[in-house]
Amino acid sequence: MEWLVSKTGSFLNSTAAVFDHVIQVSTGLEATLSPAAIRVVKTIMGNDVLSAGFFLMILGSFYTFFRDLIVQYYYEVVSWFYVSVEVEEGDDCYRWLSDWVAERPLTTSVRHLTVKATWDDEREEGGYYQSTRGDERPRLVFIPGKGRHILYHKGYKINVSRERPEQAASADSEQSRLLASIQKKQCLTISTFGWDISRLKTIVLDAMEESYKKKQGKTTIYTTQPYDSYWSNSSTRVPRAFHSVILSDGLKAELLEDIMTFRGSSQWYHDRGVPYRRGYLLHGPPGTGKTSFIIALAGHLDMSVCIVNLGISGLNDQQLDQLLNNAPRNSILLMEDVDAALVKRKAGKAQGGTNNVTLSGILNALDGITAQEGSVVFMTTNHIRKLAPALIRPGRCDRKLLFDYADEHQIRGMFLKFFLSRSAETGLAVNEPVDPRSYTRKTDNKTTSTSPSEAAAQKEALLKTQGRKEEFDAMIHRLADEITTKLSYKDTITTAQLQGFFMLHRDNPDTILDKIPEFLEELRREREALSKKKSQRKERMAKKKSKEEAKEKKAKEDKERRRAAGEEVESSADEEEEEDDENDSDSFSDSDYYDEVTSISQTLKGLDKDMKEEKKEVKEEKANGFAHAEPGAAPAV
Numbered sequence: 242m243e244w245l246v247s248k249t250g251s252f253l254n255s256t257a258a259v260f261d262h263v264i265q266v267s268t269g270l271e272a273t274l275s276p277a278a279i280r281v282v283k284t285i286m287g288n289d290v291l292s293a294g295f296f297l298m299i300l301g302s303f304y305t306f307f308r309d310l311i312v313q314y315y316y317e318v319v320s321w322f323y324v325s326v327e328v329e330e331g332d333d334c335y336r337w338l339s340d341w342v343a344e345r346p347l348t349t350s351v352r353h354l355t356v357k358a359t360w361d362d363e364r365e366e367g368g369y370y371q372s373t374r375g376d377e378r379p380r381l382v383f384i385p386g387k388g389r390h391i392l393y394h395k396g397y398k399i400n401v402s403r404e405r406p407e408q409a410a411s412a413d414s415e416q417s418r419l420l421a422s423i424q425k426k427q428c429l430t431i432s433t434f435g436w437d438i439s440r441l442k443t444i445v446l447d448a449m450e451e452s453y454k455k456k457q458g459k460t461t462i463y464t465t466q467p468y469d470s471y472w473s474n475s476s477t478r479v480p481r482a483f484h485s486v487i488l489s490d491g492l493k494a495e496l497l498e499d500i501m502t503f504r505g506s507s508q509w510y511h512d513r514g515v516p517y518r519r520g521y522l523l524h525g526p527p528g529t530g531k532t533s534f535i536i537a538l539a540g541h542l543d544m545s546v547c548i549v550n551l552g553i554s555g556l557n558d559q560q561l562d563q564l565l566n567n568a569p570r571n572s573i574l575l576m577e578d579v580d581a582a583l584v585k586r587k588a589g590k591a592q593g594g595t596n597n598v599t600l601s602g603i604l605n606a607l608d609g610i611t612a613q614e615g616s617v618v619f620m621t622t623n624h625i626r627k628l629a630p631a632l633i634r635p636g637r638c639d640r641k642l643l644f645d646y647a648d649e650h651q652i653r654g655m656f657l658k659f660f661l662s663r664s665a666e667t668g669l670a671v672n673e674p675v676d677p678r679s680y681t682r683k684t685d686n687k688t689t690s691t692s693p694s695e696a697a698a699q700k701e702a703l704l705k706t707q708g709r710k711e712e713f714d715a716m717i718h719r720l721a722d723e724i725t726t727k728l729s730y731k732d733t734i735t736t737a738q739l740q741g742f743f744m745l746h747r748d749n750p751d752t753i754l755d756k757i758p759e760f761l762e763e764l765r766r767e768r769e770a771l772s773k774k775k776s777q778r779k780e781r782m783a784k785k786k787s788k789e790e791a792k793e794k795k796a797k798e799d800k801e802r803r804r805a806a807g808e809e810v811e812s813s814a815d816e817e818e819e820e821d822d823e824n825d826s827d828s829f830s831d832s833d834y835y836d837e838v839t840s841i842s843q844t845l846k847g848l849d850k851d852m853k854e855e856k857k858e859v860k861e862e863k864a865n866g867f868a869h870a871e872p873g874a875a876p877a878v
């Protein structure tokens with residue numbers, strides 16, 4: 242202890258001596274310092290504790306300085322021995338490289354993973370399709386998570402680093418900081434030891450090739466996440482067979498021809514200075530095949546589909562513009578339910594929501610699609626009347642096509658699609674009782690070698706089956722004729738409802754005819770319930786509106802009174818908002834929506850009334866001994 246005290250004392254003395262010496266040596270300095278400053282320095286030097294503290298402070302500063310220096314140069318020095326490639330989220334390369342990394346076997350160094358459940362069709366090839374009692378499970382994809390990881394590729398070590406760049410602390414509020422951090426794109430860096438960059442270039446090229454190979458013959462669907470202004474998600478799926486979508490006679494062929502002509506007319510557009518893009522609006526009741534058609538069309542034309550959900554929270558005009566402009570090449574841009582997005586915006590605004598897509602934002606984004614030559618944009622809506630004329634004027638929307646309730650051609654087509662044997666669309670042989678569990682995936686069918694006698698027996702069985710199939714098909718055609726006399730456009734059935742009905746009886750097509758009255762009755766009840774609900778909602782809205790109007794009127798009168806009394810009155814946010822909406826002359830009002838709903842329910846009521854009258858007529862005809870005529874068999878409207 243004594244030793245420690247004496248050592249510390251001598252250390253402090255020598256420190257003081259050093260400072261004394263410094264002071265003495267810098268006598269010139271003394272002349273320049275003010276007497277007060279010299280007094281402070283001398284006090285410090287004369288006090289053991291103060292001079293030791295001062296010394297430690299200097300020591301600490303040196304330590305920090307050298308530590309930072311080492312850290313900074315360590316990475317520079319180390320990186321001198323490495324080559325690296327960095328890519329930002331949102332770029333195609335990011336997707337390719339992420340998938341490439343996900344496909345590599347993980348080493349023990351990878352301890353932080355991101356896991357993704359996917360239902361893509363890759364499981365058919367990869368053999369990682371899991372099944373218990375025949376039911377399906379998603380494929381789990383494990384990807385190295387945030388941080389640095391090591392992988393081995395062709396015998397050499399690859400460092401993979403996934404980081405989100407540091408957040409600038411300048412954002413003024415917590416919310417904007419959060420928003421900015423979400424918007425900040427992740428970076429993926431791959432690096433390897435040595436100075437040969439060609440290895441990494443090869444990896445990127447391989448990743449791109451792998452990605453294209455996987456997408457071959459598939460339809461890729463791109464979507465986006467809240468707050469992202471790039472296509473952050475993509476999934477591939479087996480293309481939907483084009484002939485599986487049943488539209489009115491000639492509509493599909495007409496649309497296909499239109500789009501094919503467009504795709505082959507780039508020179509024509511350039512020569513005439515017309516922006517080379519084409520917009521389509523598919524409108525009509527829900528469940529009439531609008532989305533299905535677009536997906537099938539993309540598969541047929543070997544294009545991808547980029548789906549923008551305009552109602553997604555956090556999406557603003559600028560992001561929408563970026564999304565539309567940065568859509569992957571050779572893709573169809575699909576904006577679903579455009580009307581709903583604007584209604585949501587109004588509701589969102591009222592509740593302080595974050596959806597900021599405006600009508601003018603959509604218009605600008607549509608007009609500004611310049612990066613993509615030959616863009617094909619599809620919009621869908623259930624309520625065309627709610628759309629602003631500016632949105633659907635030619636140039637933004639070149640073709641408006643009604644996807645209506647199923648007509649006879651569609652009813653027949655849907656029935657044949659479900660029940661005709663060897664149905665090319667479904668691959669199901671429906672002349673055998675179809676047990677859903679007997680439907681196996683392509684990969685489950687193993688090719689086994691057969692002996693000549695087995696082959697002959699199989700051939701005979703096949704011929705027999707063939708004969709039965711032809712018989713069965715003839716029956717299905719007869720049934721289809723009868724069904725189209727019982728159901729018609731007038732029944733206001735959507736193709737989705739038909740699909741549900743036929744699927745319900747898929748094992749017994751011959752019972753379908755008897756089930757039709759039940760089916761129609763069910764639809765009628767559904768419609769009634771829906772229109773009741775809608776009229777109740779309309780009443781509620783009208784009440785709410787009149788209350789709000791009364792409140793607003795009162796507030797305005799109050800303000801007027803105060804203004805008249807000479808008080809200073811600020812214009813409220815509400816007033817400004819109101820002005821905004823008024824300026825937004827293209828926007829539609831809620832009342833339009835309800836007008837439309839009312840008109841639909843009135844049409845339905847009218848149709849029901851027509852049917853009742855027809856039934857009455859038939860009864861009368863029967864009573865008068867005329868030939869039997871089925872209700873609902875009136876010609877299509």
Ligand SMILES: Nc1ncnc2c1ncn2[C@@H]1O[C@H](COP(=O)(O)OP(=O)(O)OP(=O)(O)O)[C@@H](O)[C@H]1O
Nearest residue numbers: 485486487488526527528529530531532533736737
């Ligand atoms: N015309 C059709 N041909 C074949 N299948 C159809 C057709 N219409 C609807 N379907 C089937 O009905 C379901 C719903 O169809 P889809 O989503 O395409 O309708 P939609 O018109 O886009 O509806 P919404 O307006 O609500 O988005 C799908 O399973 C689809 O297979």
